[in-house]
Structure formats: C-alpha cells, structure tokens
Amino acid sequence: xxxxxxxxxxxxxxxxxxxxxxxxxxxxxxxxxxxxxxxxxxxxxxxxxxxxxxxxxxxxxxxxxxxxxxxxxxxxxxxxxxxxxxxxxxxxxxxxxxxxxx
Numbered sequence: 001x002x003x004x005x006x007x008x009x010x011x012x013x014x015x016x017x018x019x020x021x022x023x024x025x026x027x028x029x030x031x032x033x034x035x036x037x038x039x040x041x042x043x044x045x046x047x048x049x050x051x052x053x054x055x056x057x058x059x060x061x062x063x064x065x066x067x068x069x070x071x072x073x074x075x076x077x078x079x080x081x082x083x084x085x086x087x088x089x090x091x092x093x094x095x096x097x098x099x100x101x102x
Contacts, residue, residue, distance in 0.1 A: 031080055032077045032079065033080055033102035034074060034077070034078065035065075035078060035083070035100070037072070038067075038071045038072050039067050039071045039087050040071060041092070046069075046071030047067060047071050048068060048069045048071055049067060049089060050066065050067040051064060051066055051088050051089070052073045052075065052087050053085070053086045053088075054078055054083045054100075055083060055084045056079070056081050056082070057083065057084055058081045058082060063075050078102055080102050081102060082101055083100045083101075084098045084099070084100070085097045
C-alpha cells in the first residue's frame with residue numbers, strides 16, 4: 001500500500017480552516033436595520049440637537065439618537081420589527097410616527 005503525500009499541506013489546512021470559518025460566519029449572521037433621516041422645523045430649517053427615539057412596540061427596547069448640526073440622525077443596529085419613532089426638542093411639540101416597520 002502506498003501513501004500519497006501532498007506537496008502543499010499548508011494550503012490544504014488553510015482551505016479547511018477557511019471552510020470552517022465561513023460556515024460559522026454564515027451561522028452567526030443576524031439581520032439588523034438602521035433608521036436615518038433629517039429633522040427640520042416648521043420653516044424647513046434643519047434642527048440640530050433633536051432627540052430621536054426608536055421604541056420597539058414588540059419588545060419595549062428603546063434606542064436613542066441625536067441630530068447633528070445638519071439635522072441628520074442615525075439609529076443603527078435595530079432588530080427587525082415594528083417601532084414607534086419620535087422626535088423631541090425643548091420648545092417644540094413632540095412628534096411620533098407609529099408603526100414604522102423595519
């Protein structure tokens with residue numbers, strides 16, 4: 001009986017390691033969503049410093065973002081589901097958009 005030896009054993013192990021790591025990466029994936037936008041005042045001017053809140057209506061989880069000097073906000077890494085998104089700033093009425101589906 002004759003045994004064959006590979007002239008590239010390291011390449012073989014790298015291939016096996018890569019296949020195993022890709023399999024675990026695929027299994028560990030989960031989906032997330034991002035809410036982003038721009039807040040303006042009634043005159044259409046950007047509104048910096050506005051607190052924007054995304055509250056899951058299913059889990060109660062609350063995530064908060066604040067608008068930049070350009071009035072832009074981003075709330076990343078939200079689990080898919082239904083949210084109530086609200087914006088509030090002192091001196092202005094709080095605005096809530098219910099049933100935002102992500």
